[in-house]
Amino acid sequence: MIYLDNAATTRTAPEAVRAMMPYLTDFYGNPSASYDFGNRAWQAVQEAREIVAEFINADPSEIIFTSGGTEADNMAIKSKAGNNLSFVRTSMIEHKAILNCMSSVSTLSPILVDKNGVVKLDERLAGMNDIVSVMMANNELGTIQPVKKIADLCHQTGAKFHTDAVQVFGHMPIDVKKIDIDMMSASGHKMGAPKGVGFLYVRKGLSIPPFIHGGGQENFMRSGTENVPAIVGLGRAVEITKQKMNDRFYETKELRDSFEKMILKIGDVKINGYNAKRLPGHSNITFYGIRAEEMLEYLNMYGICASSGSACNTGDEKPSHVLKAIGLTDAEANATLRFTMNHENTIEELKFTVDKIKEFLAIKRPR
Ligand code: PLP
Numbered sequence: 001m002i003y004l005d006n007a008a009t010t011r012t013a014p015e016a017v018r019a020m021m022p023y024l025t026d027f028y029g030n031p032s033a034s035y036d037f038g039n040r041a042w043q044a045v046q047e048a049r050e051i052v053a054e055f056i057n058a059d060p061s062e063i064i065f066t067s068g069g070t071e072a073d074n075m076a077i078k079s080k081a082g083n084n085l086s087f088v089r090t091s092m093i094e095h096k097a098i099l100n101c102m103s104s105v106s107t108l109s110p111i112l113v114d115k116n117g118v119v120k121l122d123e124r125l126a127g128m129n130d131i132v133s134v135m136m137a138n139n140e141l142g143t144i145q146p147v148k149k150i151a152d153l154c155h156q157t158g159a160k161f162h163t164d165a166v167q168v169f170g171h172m173p174i175d176v177k178k179i180d181i182d183m184m185s186a187s188g189h190k191m192g193a194p195k196g197v198g199f200l201y202v203r204k205g206l207s208i209p210p211f212i213h214g215g216g217q218e219n220f221m222r223s224g225t226e227n228v229p230a231i232v233g234l235g236r237a238v239e240i241t242k243q244k245m246n247d248r249f250y251e252t253k254e255l256r257d258s259f260e261k262m263i264l265k266i267g268d269v270k271i272n273g274y275n276a277k278r279l280p281g282h283s284n285i286t287f288y289g290i291r292a293e294e295m296l297e298y299l300n301m302y303g304i305c306a307s308s309g310s311a312c313n314t315g316d317e318k319p320s321h322v323l324k325a326i327g328l329t330d331a332e333a334n335a336t337l338r339f340t341m342n343h344e345n346t347i348e349e350l351k352f353t354v355d356k357i358k359e360f361l362a363i364k365r366p367r
Helices: 014-024 036-055 069-078 147-157 228-266 292-301 321-325 347-364
Strands: 063-066 088-090 131-133 160-164 183-187 198-202 269-272 282-287 336-340
Touching: 014 228, 036 063, 036 228, 063 069, 069 131, 069 160, 069 183, 069 198, 147 160, 228 269, 228 282, 228 347, 292 336, 292 347
Parallel strands: 088 131, 131 160, 160 183
Antiparallel strands: 063 198, 183 198, 269 282, 282 336
């Protein structure tokens, strides 16, 4: 297998699996229980909270563990839904975890993006009490958004700023204090932690109502017995990532850039987001005149995993809203594939993939 879909999910790091095992086997106590056996699980959760908090320059009390990025996004957006005085404003290229929350809250017109997939800033982003939600980097294009400028604009008018950092967390440094973020969503399974765990960072002093009611876990914000093994796995994945993130960034970028050099030589292709600052592993390519689904099937025959649009929209036949937002036609959007690499890929894998792409194009675009 050649796995080029690391923005959809990643392999759980072996170190994270090893750290989780005791909490799946011997130490299965409920962290809310008062005896030592429960306390052991509680301690493990608190340790993970400290590791995660330190990694983004937050306080442990500012971390609410969730089941992943989708839940964290829902928590952030719906937190203000009960307050009729506030509106939510978001960009056209957000993940569906944000966009599909919009039907349940009052919204302002979407923030537009340019043809490179970067949001266009306007001076009056939102009014007092409103929330602006703009992702830190886009999941399809990898384009990095000007979140510091957006946070500053929000705070000039008294609006609050939420960012979906699911694609960035564990791949590039994040300092929530420096950027001045009010709320931030992150997910474990995009950076070597298991699936089903993530968190919402909520700045101290920002009061949002509980999202899930019950026994009062996670500081009453998100009740339900904590997923102890997954939270421990997240903590361990962060520890590993912290040591290696810088090297992995450059290794991955080098692989991606070599891949794109080979792709550009093919001709009749366009790399979307090419002129913007991007995450190191994303490559979003329109191959004019083909159908992405057919190319994916062809690549799949050789064990190559890539995606069209967002894997989180499986079964969604509509052209990607992100590609439409940057001006692609339906035909172009449906001729577009996303390859996402990480440090585990090799140049040999990428050369093989390019060969298979060329083979497919030779069949579909006969001269
Ligand atoms: N936000 C972004 C930008 C994503 O890329 C994803 C997943 O692809 C999510 C949210 C959803 O995260 P999760 O799968 O942890 O629910």
